[in-house]
Amino acid sequence: MEFCPSCANLLQYEMSNPARFFCRTCPYVSAIEPKVKIKRSVQLAHKEATPIAVGQKNVGPTTEAPCPKCHHGKASFYQMQTRSADEPMTIFYTCLNESCGHKWKED
Template sequence: MEFCPSCGILLQYELPHMDRPARFFCPTCPYVCNIESKVKIKRRQRLVKKEIEPIISKDDLKNAPVTEATCPRCSFKKAAFHQVQMRSADEPMSTFYYCLGENCGEQWRED
């Protein structure tokens, strides 16, 4: 989307006609901007993956409620859990489980 630098109105697109290239024009003032056929890349920027932060820290697990849930990794029968409303209000909450088995620490989620 392009906006008119003089009046701020959204510019409209006009198809190329005969020898005139495609262009943007302002419907309220005489501003016209011709569109170049080549795209110029000014700089390349590498995207960096962000580290995912846990929803519950290890300190919060001490006070988290415990339920009977089987760990998919070690088959331990108890896990701490935390529920979060991730989607709209008419959808069920997402439940995050944390295995309480020794040296496991597996985390999984049920929607």
């Protein structure tokens, strides 16, 4: 897609000799060069994946919410819209006690 540099409208393609782009709104015309090279095969190099975080677990935001399983006082959480837009978001919690790790939700 090409856009007009004068009025920013979408340029139209015309198959004349030579082919050209033209604007329907203003008098802008741009000729298309006939010797355009198109590469049809591109060799992609295989690249190994690089880990983003090593060693530390991404916890996210935390709050003081008691775990229903071990009663630990802190948990990480995130919110997600699981029902219709006029309903409140669902909060998902994960216990920060390393021996527990229990997950629960609050609707």
